[in-house]
Amino acid sequence: MGKDRGSTRIGRSDRRRFLEGTVAALAGGSVLAGGATRTLSWADWPQVRKQFLLKPGTIYLNCASIGVPPAPVVDSLARNRRSMAVDPIGAKSDLSRRIIERSRPSLAAFLGVDPQEVAFTQNASQGLQSIAAGIPLKPGDEVLTTSHEHPAGIRPWRRRAQLEGIVVHEIPMPSPLPPKEEILERICARMTSRTRVLFFCQVTRGGLLNPVRELCALARERGVLSAVDGAQAVGMMPVDLRNLGCDFFAASLHKWVLAPAGTGVLYVRREVQDDFSPGLTWEEPADARRFQMPGTFGYSVRASLGDAIAFLRNIGLERIGARNRRLSDYLKERLASLPRVRLISSRSPRLSSPGITIFEVPGHGGMKLRAGLQERGIGVDDHVRDGHDAVRVATHFFTTRAEIDRTLSVLQELIRA
Ligand SMILES: Cc1ncc(COP(=O)(O)O)c(C=O)c1O
Known part of the structure; x- marks a missing residue:
């Protein structure tokens, strides 16, 4: 495989400069390289590309499945893992502190919401399961969704229909999608007084882009909860949840955000948290953290999330x-x-x-x-x-x-x- 195996192709000083740039960009939107302050321009894409470790000859066009972390994220993860092996006592509390003080706030800011509204998950699937399990519904209550949902999104609703007698309507949508007015009309036409939830992808597995703001506004107008699968959207383009206006949102961060595998997010809007109970909910703390799965998780992975987000923010969404x-x-x-x-x-x-x-x-x-x-x-x-x-x-x-x-x-x- 050649000399690139297991090591990065860029020098340490390049990497340090890129991280310095990251810090500078987070502080003021500009990049500090070689002592000078400047803003990233199109000409910097080759420099950005050098942060990726793909072996020569590999063309990777599949971040929709699993992203490829850039060197600063690879290094951060390696450092975290090493620290857990070298000094497990100190590292566990160190990494926990970084997750609380850096990963969570930067994830919330990245999505335009409060840290109290985000729960860490392992992936989008886990967040989507929680959403389908946690919204209170009675037999006969209706969930509207589309024919384009990912199995991870639709299966939990179908299962709930089998077990509890809720009604799930999978509204047929063509691919490619029709204009947004027609999408809204098709969904509107199926809304009844029993409709409780509207669930759909922001971006489908096949890349269709839904009019999320309009769909969430329609749901809100009708007193219906909106739940969005954002697995294929976060990191591909700016995603501001407050602006989209959804009640629930789940995404993986190991796809387009390029974080290490095993990182995801569940967003639950503050106003709907008290009525949400995905089964494992704890009473404390009184925010979205109670919706996280209990138990030990990958500290190293979760602590590296801040570096993945900083990498993207340095470039600019x-x-x-x-x-x-x-x-x-x-x-x-x-x-x-x-x-x-x-x-x-x-x-x-x-x-x-x-x-x-x-x-x-x-x-x-x-x-x-x-x-x-x-x-x-x-x-x-x-x-x-x-x-x-x-x-x-x-x-x-x-x-x-x-x-x-x-x-x-x-x-x-x-x-x-
Ligand atoms: C639209 C959509 N939702 C959910 C998922 C599930 O993501 P994960 O396997 O990371 O949980 C995928 C995976 O490709 C997806 O494309």
Whole structure:
């Protein structure tokens, strides 16, 4: 595998400078590099890219499945793990303090909410389970959702329907999505006096972008609780929960946020906390921490979360969202020009997320294409659902146009063969 194995390709001083930049950026929105203060510009993307440790030849286009942590996060995790082995007594309280003083407040600020409204989870699935288990419902009460939900989101509701007699309506939605007025109409048409919850993805597994603000406002107007699966949104673009206006939100932080695997968040709006009880709820403390699963967890992992968030904030979420949009626009444009390839993702920024693109090649299954690309060092995923037999490509800010070009030329080889 060469000399990069197990070590970073960038020097210690580069890494230190990047972390200094992170601190400076958190303090004032600018970056301190080599003693000078400046703002990151487009020209800095190659510098950002150097923070990733991917072995030469690997093209990674699958942060929608699991993100690839940059060097400062890898180093932070390694330091934490080492400290637990070297000084378990001191490290446990040290890491706990960092989780309380850094990870939780920075996560809350990142999502635009109060620290008292966020609970740590291991992943989005755990948060989604808690949401489905914890909202008080009676037999006959209705939950509205869509046909595009991830199994981790929909299965707990289906199970509750089996066990408790609640009614779950999975409203069919086309892919790509229709204009937002039609989405709202389809949902409105199914709302009744028994509707209690509206549950949907901010961004679906296949990259469809829902009009979250409007859907949450509709729910609020009708006295319905809104619950959002944000697994594919957080870290891909700015996400401000207060602005979205949802009551519940769950996400993984090991996808687009690039935190170590095993980090997730459950948000419960302060005003609905007292009526929420996901079964394991403790009485104290009187905030969202009581919704966390009890027991020992990965201290090292959770304590590194602050570094992952700082890395993204240093670059800036607006800039990340804009770059992701440009990359996926470029990918879509190229895909649309290839013979035999059918681009499925909408080219409208209102209906399609800035990061996930899906396409089909009639006669070539998504799984087979994924395997073929993977054999050549290109990590993508298949998307065999929502009526598609597609390939899913996740372009994140560290992706380059050259990598997109290379991926498409390998794709062409595969479909010619
Ligand atoms: C939309 C959506 N929700 C939830 C999940 C579950 O995420 P995790 O496996 O990290 O819990 C995924 C995973 O890909 C997803 O795409």
